[in-house]
Amino acid sequence: MPPHGVSKGASIPKLPVSVARPSRVSQALAVGTSSPEEVVKQYLEELKTPPADEGCIICMEKLGAPSGYSDVCESKATRPESVGRLSKCGHTFHLLCMLAMYTSGNKDGSLQCPSCKTIYGEKTGTQPSGKMDVSVLRDSLPGHEDCGSIQIAYSIHKGIQGPEHPSPGQPYTARGFPRYCYLPDNEKGRKVLQLLRVAWKRRLIFTVGTSSTTGESNTVVWNEIHHKTEMNSNVSGHGYPDPNYLDNVLAELAAQGVTEDCLRG
Ligand SMILES: [Zn+2]
Ligand SMILES: [Zn+2]
Known part of the structure; x- marks a missing residue:
């Protein structure tokens, strides 16, 4: 099973990280007290000068280019060009890509690095009662x-x-x-x-x-x-x-x- 839920968005080929394209409906279903933007901001520090030649493994674009998810994941607070670094493991991604990944999951306030699987916050699952x-x-x-x-x-x-x-x-x-x-x-x-x-x-x-x-x-x-x-x-x-x-x-x-x-x- 892909680590971040079921991929419904097969339109980007060879996507190594499975991110279901978030719909407005799924965003409206977001639970918890922190907004998805707040969760992403909590664990990633925005970089003033991103390593432009490195790739983002969520969307496969270069970090110097805008996020490949900018057409489907709209956010007033996060620009498509913004790049952030995870605080513990140091891996870097577009902030918007992280937001898309988080929004496609169960939105429990935790994030998992798609590169090295380091967990930020308390990961919860979807086990029935x-x-x-x-x-x-x-x-x-x-x-x-x-x-x-x-x-x-x-x-x-x-x-x-x-x-x-x-x-x-x-x-x-x-x-x-x-x-x-x-x-x-x-x-x-x-x-x-x-x-x-x-x-x-x-x-x-x-x-x-x-x-x-x-x-x-x-x-x-x-x-x-x-x-x-x-x-x-x-x-x-x-x-x-x-x-x-x-x-x-x-x-x-x-x-x-x-x-x-x-x-x-
Ligand atoms: Zn990206
Ligand atoms: Zn990592």
């Missing part, structure tokens, strides 16, 4: 014989898609729920559990999309944070033993902006 239940089991997982295990049960029911989903107003299905997942009940496993709780709250564990196993569209699917759904074997590749699993899932959580820092304070 549901329940996450945790229980502790005495049984061990293969490869973690020295401790018991943690069972997570995710429950999501079918429903109607919201404005943040691929087909707003249409129904979505929810197959195979509750889905049971397993972690070793040791220090690292419990840390992963805490971070998964944060990811759940931020609606990052599932999304509505097309199932890669069945091809069904408009259904609840996993969202880039892998879970172990098999307890006593690893026939599917989604089970134990897997000595790298906890490190891999920590990296996947970090890629969504969920790190140990989220557990402090």
Whole structure:
């Protein structure tokens, strides 16, 4: 799945970053207290002398030329020539291109660098509402014989898609729920559990999309944070033993902006 939602604008070929062309309707649906312009201004510093020969990877134009999105993304506050630099990673883009990218997403007040994926603010997803239940089991997982295990049960029911989903107003299905997942009940496993709780709250564990196993569209699917759904074997590749699993899932959580820092304070 493209990182910034479904591309509806195929008119610019070879676009490496998927930006749905924002309509006035989608801009009017913007939620939150900060306007899209304020969010972009919060994380990018406008450059007085942009590196004119470098390219903007959102629109593929040179930074010395106006934004390729100036015809579809109108903004009184942002000129098509304006270039900004992201504060942490230092990557540069047209401010209007960033605005188009932000407006095509779920407008949660966070931005993600399309070059290096650094997250600014708190990234949230589009997971439908549901329940996450945790229980502790005495049984061990293969490869973690020295401790018991943690069972997570995710429950999501079918429903109607919201404005943040691929087909707003249409129904979505929810197959195979509750889905049971397993972690070793040791220090690292419990840390992963805490971070998964944060990811759940931020609606990052599932999304509505097309199932890669069945091809069904408009259904609840996993969202880039892998879970172990098999307890006593690893026939599917989604089970134990897997000595790298906890490190891999920590990296996947970090890629969504969920790190140990989220557990402090
Ligand atoms: Zn651009
Ligand atoms: Zn970056």
